[in-house]
Amino acid sequence: MTAEEVKKISPNVFDTGKVCPNCGEHIFAYRFTAGSFSHVYERPCSCKSAEVRREDAQRATEKKAEARKARFDYAGVPRNFVQAKLNNYRRLPGTEDAYAAVKDYLLNRQENIKAGSGLILYGPTGSGKTHLGCAVLNCVLEDGYRAAYWCVPQMLEMLMPGGDEGEQQMILDKALLSRVLLLDDLGAEKSSEWTRKELTIILDSRWRENRPTIITTNLLPDEELRRDCGDRSYSRLMSDHYQVVSVTADDYRRARA
Ligand SMILES: [Zn+2]
Structure with missing residues (x-):
């Protein structure tokens, strides 16, 4: 100038x-x-102007990385599944429907999350359901959504009366308030009147608030699942908020090893 x-x-x-x-x-x-x-x-x-812009950009990048780390720490995805993505899922025979459903869910994740739509992935133990569920969670966490993982038997055990109240409040906060929740291994808990009541509180509240829940279970989505989680939860799970998909590759773990 x-x-x-x-x-x-x-x-x-x-x-x-x-x-x-x-x-x-x-x-x-x-x-x-x-x-x-x-x-x-x-x-x-x-x-000098360029230097200031560089510093601002770096600070913004650092802040973003910190927020991302905090999101992932909060979510509590198990160590073995923090890298789980759709593109590193072993597509074995029997997993086609589940793979397609998860892919479709993720392609339309903004709409699905807004609508409170969830997924129920059912099939035998070791069929790769947790990988698929965590792939959904990892993807929405990258997007910036608040999401959380709970293994159902472990969660219910920690919620048992007599447990640490602060810890129980944290568990319920995550289960009720996370935008997206993965309830892994539903049905592996020892079912009782009390577990059915706890599950109803969580599933019913999330259904009311339009918060998507991804569920993996080795129970069949019929009387077996109804017996496990109770009538009210079952009717929520069978509502149009959920897409029910089977995963049947029973040798998934062996194939991965
Ligand atoms: Zn200069």
Whole structure:
């Protein structure tokens, strides 16, 4: 910028006579005057401006990385599944429907999450259901959603009367308030009147609040599942909020090893 061009912007801008040793630009300054008060502000040269922009961008990147880490820490995805994605899922015979359903769910995840739509992945132990469930969770966590993982038997055990109240509150907060919740291994708990009541509180509340729940279970989505989680939960699970998909590759774990 020439001195004339600068003058056109404001008569209070002047060339300080200094030159940046880095970029060779003249350093211009603004003079602010208010009554007897006068202050001179040096306009940063190109290299100084670029440096400030770089620092801002770096701070923003760091902040984003911190928030991402906090999100993943909160979610509590088991160590073995933190890398679980759809593209590293072993698509063995019997997993086609589940793979397609999860792929479709993730392609439309914004709409699905908004609508409170969940998935029920059922099939025998070791068919890769947890991998698929965690793939959904990891994907929405990358998007920035608050999501959480709970293994159902472990969660219910920690919620048993007499447990640590602070811990129980944390468990319920995650289960009730996370935008997306993965309830892994539903049906592996020792079912009782009490477990059915706890599951009903969680599933009913999430259904009411339109919060999607992804469920993996080795129970068949019929009387078996109804007996395990009770009539009310079962009717929520069979509502149009859930898509029920079977996963039948019983040798998934062996194939992965
Ligand atoms: Zn410079």
